Amino acid sequence: MIQLRRAHERGHADHGWLNSWHSFSFADYYDPEHTQFRSLRVINDDTVQPGQGFGTHGHRDMEIVSYVLEGALAHKDSTGGGSVIRLGSVQRMSAGTGVRHSEFNASQSEKVHFLQIWFLPNKTDIPPGYEEKYFDEAEKRGKLRLVASPDGANGSVKIQTDAKMFAGLVNGGERIEHSIGSGDDVYVHIARGHVSLNGHPLEAGDAAMLTNEDRLVLDQGQKAEVLVFELW
Missing domain, CATH: 2.60.120.10 (Jelly Rolls)
Structure with a gap:
């Protein structure tokens, strides 16, 4: 959903x-x-x-x-x-x-x-x-870069909570596909620009809450900067 x-x-x-x-x-x-x-x-x-x-x-x-x-x-x-x-x-x-x-x-x-x-x-x-x-x-262009996590994985900052935080940039023909772990919920915040999330058009300040979904797709971006939070 x-x-x-x-x-x-x-x-x-x-x-x-x-x-x-x-x-x-x-x-x-x-x-x-x-x-x-x-x-x-x-x-x-x-x-x-x-x-x-x-x-x-x-x-x-x-x-x-x-x-x-x-x-x-x-x-x-x-x-x-x-x-x-x-x-x-x-x-x-x-x-x-x-x-x-x-x-x-x-x-x-x-x-x-x-x-x-x-x-x-x-x-x-x-x-x-x-x-x-x-x-x-370059680390965020057309991909989701892990920027915060409980274990500081992949050079991210370490946060004492049950969540991972990703940042991505999407523009033009760039497309991001991201698998969602079983039982995880995801919160997506559009920091700026325009982008499509699983077919839903979103603009700066918009958000989406994903529950019981197995993946997210970000495409059709127009200078979009997106934060994705995986929570469990």
């Missing part, structure tokens, strides 16, 4: 300095039909104005992945981790027993557009941790 959710159906908050679309219930947005998908708890599609950002705040027992689509995001946290992540970088922060961090637009002139993704961990009270990896366009 494939359930589609269109971009405009998400929660929305415009704070001036921050324009955010919520795929799942978050902050003042609550939708009992969309609180999480297995361990996938948050996908916030955030655009932050130049020089603005999230001041220091705390998290606990959450796996947080940041995926930059445009601009540069400056991160600092209480583990001593800190960097500026840009297009192609995937950052993972394990909140564990507790961590405080901040995220700011690193530019004083350009917006930063990124996805803030939270997973519920499969183990609580772990030591806080931080990791970042870079994946160039």
Whole structure:
């Protein structure tokens, strides 16, 4: 079964300095039909104005992945981790027993557009941790590149949750076919562009939830960037 959710159906908050679309219930947005998908708890599609950002705040027992689509995001946290992540970088922060961090637009002139993704961990009270990896366009062009996994396979960042996260780019005649493991559910988020998923046309911000499916096919892409989450 494939359930589609269109971009405009998400929660929305415009704070001036921050324009955010919520795929799942978050902050003042609550939708009992969309609180999480297995361990996938948050996908916030955030655009932050130049020089603005999230001041220091705390998290606990959450796996947080940041995926930059445009601009540069400056991160600092209480583990001593800190960097500026840009297009192609995937950052993972394990909140564990507790961590405080901040995220700011690193530019004083350009917006930063990124996805803030939270997973519920499969183990609580772990030591806080931080990791970042870079994946160039060629690794994602016409294929799904594993970017986050429980065991850090294939150079992916390691996440303490029952999920794998893939990123792919689809344009023109490119076609991606991906087998889905028995008993796994899949969540697909279109980060940008247009693409067809198993014959269903999807646009930026759209999502699809796949249950009891054995494969997914992405084709007919128009500058599409796609995130695929396998969850069990």
